[in-house]
Structure formats: structure tokens, C-alpha cells
Amino acid sequence: MGKTVAIKTINRKEQIVEIATRLFHEKGYNATSMRHLAEQMGMEAASLYNHITGKDELLQQICFGMATHYNAHLEKVENEAISPVARIEKMVRFHIGEMMTQFEAVYVTNRDWKHLKEPLLGNFLQQRKTYEKRFAQLVQQAIDAGEIKPVHPHAAVLTILSAVRGIEFWHRNPRNISAAQIEEDMVRILLHGLCS
Amino acid sequence: MGKTVAIKTINRKEQIVEIATRLFHEKGYNATSMRHLAEQMGMEAASLYNHITGKDELLQQICFGMATHYNAHLEKVENEAISPVARIEKMVRFHIGEMMTQFEAVYVTNRDWKHLKEPLLGNFLQQRKTYEKRFAQLVQQAIDAGEIKPVHPHAAVLTILSAVRGIEFWHRNPRNISAAQIEEDMVRILLHGLCS
DNA sequence: TTATTTAACTAACAACCGTTAGTTTTGCGG
DNA sequence: CCGCAAAACTAACGGTTGTTAGTTAAATAA
Numbered sequence: 001m002g003k004t005v006a007i008k009t010i011n012r013k014e015q016i017v018e019i020a021t022r023l024f025h026e027k028g029y030n031a032t033s034m035r036h037l038a039e040q041m042g043m044e045a046a047s048l049y050n051h052i053t054g055k056d057e058l059l060q061q062i063c064f065g066m067a068t069h070y071n072a073h074l075e076k077v078e079n080e081a082i083s084p085v086a087r088i089e090k091m092v093r094f095h096i097g098e099m100m101t102q103f104e105a106v107y108v109t110n111r112d113w114k115h116l117k118e119p120l121l122g123n124f125l126q127q128r129k130t131y132e133k134r135f136a137q138l139v140q141q142a143i144d145a146g147e148i149k150p151v152h153p154h155a156a157v158l159t160i161l162s163a164v165r166g167i168e169f170w171h172r173n174p175r176n177i178s179a180a181q182i183e184e185d186m187v188r189i190l191l192h193g194l195c196s
Numbered sequence: 197m198g199k200t201v202a203i204k205t206i207n208r209k210e211q212i213v214e215i216a217t218r219l220f221h222e223k224g225y226n227a228t229s230m231r232h233l234a235e236q237m238g239m240e241a242a243s244l245y246n247h248i249t250g251k252d253e254l255l256q257q258i259c260f261g262m263a264t265h266y267n268a269h270l271e272k273v274e275n276e277a278i279s280p281v282a283r284i285e286k287m288v289r290f291h292i293g294e295m296m297t298q299f300e301a302v303y304v305t306n307r308d309w310k311h312l313k314e315p316l317l318g319n320f321l322q323q324r325k326t327y328e329k330r331f332a333q334l335v336q337q338a339i340d341a342g343e344i345k346p347v348h349p350h351a352a353v354l355t356i357l358s359a360v361r362g363i364e365f366w367h368r369n370p371r372n373i374s375a376a377q378i379e380e381d382m383v384r385i386l387l388h389g390l391c392s
Numbered sequence: 393t394t395a396t397t398t399a400a401c402t403a404a405c406a407a408c409c410g411t412t413a414g415t416t417t418t419g420c421g422g
Numbered sequence: 423c424c425g426c427a428a429a430a431c432t433a434a435c436g437g438t439t440g441t442t443a444g445t446t447a448a449a450t451a452a
Contacts, residue, residue: 030227034439043401159382162363167354169328177348177351186354192388240431241411243431396450396451402443406440412433414431420428422425
């Protein structure tokens, strides 16, 4: 009985967001229809509206869910008592981990945030901007400590975030390299460079 | 008169592809309508079909244009008489340059190739795969020469290509950092690492 | 059992999509 | 000036889109 209750208690809305995440990842936001989503849920399209207000809300849940998750982690790292460069390594490994375990949600957020409607679009961009700024401050602190090269902090953040995003290529054939190996290689390249 | 002739001689089809590139970049492939494209061209949607066979062809032109351009450059680099690591640096700088001068086309190709229809989709993926393989071989040669660390070559290629892709973030505010600076910093990070 | 809420259903609307057919305008070669 | 081809136009088709209205079935509470 406990099990049935537990299963039943799972919010139906969360199920919808979950499947929407998968479909948005596969086809993109605009190319995913409510009818197709409903089909995957085993119901009619109109029935979805008993749980959500519209297609917008699905994208919103995905994007802002990721945003708050990222912000929470950033704050945690900012307050850890470790060296500046260790903080940066933690950030890199965190982002890699998200690409491994929450791949579809991260992918959709990175790709489809443009389809958010105002005022949420502005809100999202604002959050993104301040996230990058705080990340850049971590880099600046490492530079001040003499632990990393005096590159432009924003250039470093940009390079890190986009390199990590490239794990989407790995997902396309994960057979060649193990997840652990790609993480180590990527961290090594970003922190110590390709050249030996 | 020469000028008028020259302007008139510009293929109308190329104009359409150019504007389509801009719109696809802004809104995405599916969210860009032929009517909106026509409006930007100063004509009716139906008139577009005097110059192109359909919406598909526009995406096709963009994606395969970039693909052949990339392949041509790769072949050139493969045949240059320089050290393996110098070849890799050339590849990195080339991709950065493309992100600077052909940003929208590169962006659309990276983002919207999924909407290509078979058999072109398969063809495109095939080209992409062999491109990455040849790039990885360049990395392997540099490893064999002892010029770079023994990372997994595919991991290196993935890190490079996706880091470069991140220049799209830079385009969102190009004011903070100059193009030259971002290129130098990114090359430096990828080849020699963040750590000092 | 009865009343009430939750969540499914059918049917449909208005808008927009890519595209085609058929017609008219435009501009250049003779 | 005439004829012809290129390129614009108008009108419309069939299909899909997100969404709403109204109704019915199922589950829960009293």
C-alpha cells in the first residue's frame, strides 16, 4: 500500500515536465507539439491543461529549475574554505556532473531559453548574467592569488562553460570514452593546457 | 552603371539565404516562418519560391556551405609543413575566426542541423564524424611527437570545438573584451591551461 | 450512499504553417 | 515597340498548432 500511495503521490505535473524535457531535447521546443507530448503521457492534449497552464510553463519550469539549482551551488562554493583555484575546479567538475546526470534539462535550458516569453526572458538573462559575473569574480580571486594566469576573467568563464557544454557531443557516442575519463581530460586541459 | 549591374548581378537566392541565416539565428529554424522571411525580403511569401525550392533548402545551404568550408580548411592544414602542435593551434584559430566573421551561419549550423531531412541529415552527420576523426588524428600526431599531453584525442577535439563555440556568449556583449583578446586568451587556456 | 472534487474525455476554434496554382507586372533583348 | 522570360503578385488549400469549452468518468470525503 505504501508503494501505491508513493507512486500516486508523485506529482503528475512533474511527470509532464520530465517527458517534456525529453521531447524538447529530441526535437526542440517549437517542434514539440502538445499532442505529441500528450501521446507520450498516454492522454489527450487537452487533458494536459488540467495540470499546467500552457506550453510556456513547461519551458519555464525547466529553465528556472536549472537556474536556481546553479545559483544554489555557486553560493555553496563561494562560501567553502578552500583555495581560489580549488573553487574553480569545483565549479568545472560540478558543471560536468550536471551534463552527465541532468543532461537533457541542461541541454534544453542552454538551447531553448530564447523561447521564454517576457518578462521571464529578461529575468532569465539577468540571472545568467549575474551568475557569470560571480563566476568571473572567483577567477579574478585566483588571479589575484597568483594561482592562475592573468587572462580576462570573462574569457576564462566563457571558455570553461562552453567547453563543458561540449559534453553533449560525448552523449552522442558515449561508447568511445568513459564519463570519468572525459571529466579528467577536460579538467586537465582547462586547468593545465594541452601542451606538455 | 557598373555598380547597378554589380548589385543586380548579386544572386537573389544568396540574399534570401543571407537573411534566412539571420532569422534562423535569431528565432531558430522552426520558429522562423516563410512569411516573416519574405517580409524581411520585401516581398510576399509565395514569391520566395521563384528562387528556392522550399524552406529545407535554406537550412541545407547554410549547413552544407559551412561543412564544405570546414573540410577545405582541414585539408589545407593537414598538408602544411609545420609541427603537429602548430597545426592544432591553426585549427583552433581558424574556428575562432569563423565564429567572429561568420557567426550566424556557424551558430545556425551548430544549432539547427537536427532539422535537416533525410538523407541529408545522415550525410551531414557522416561529414561531421569524419571531420572530428581527422581532427583527432592531428591531436594523436601531436601526442606521438610528445608535444601535447596524452589525453584522449576525442576528448581534446570535443573540448576545443565546444570551447570555441562559446564565443556565442561573447557576441552577446562584445563590448567587454576585444575579439583579439578573447582569441589570445582562449588559445592560451586551451594550449597551456589556466593555471600559472 | 451521496456529494464533491479531480482528471480524463470529445469537439472545436482561430491562427498560422509551408506550399501551390494561376495571374499580373517588370525589365531586358531584338 | 514588341515579345519573352523572370519575378513579383493574389488567393487559397490542407494540415498543424496551442488552447478553450463543455461533458463525463473516476476517486475521495462526508
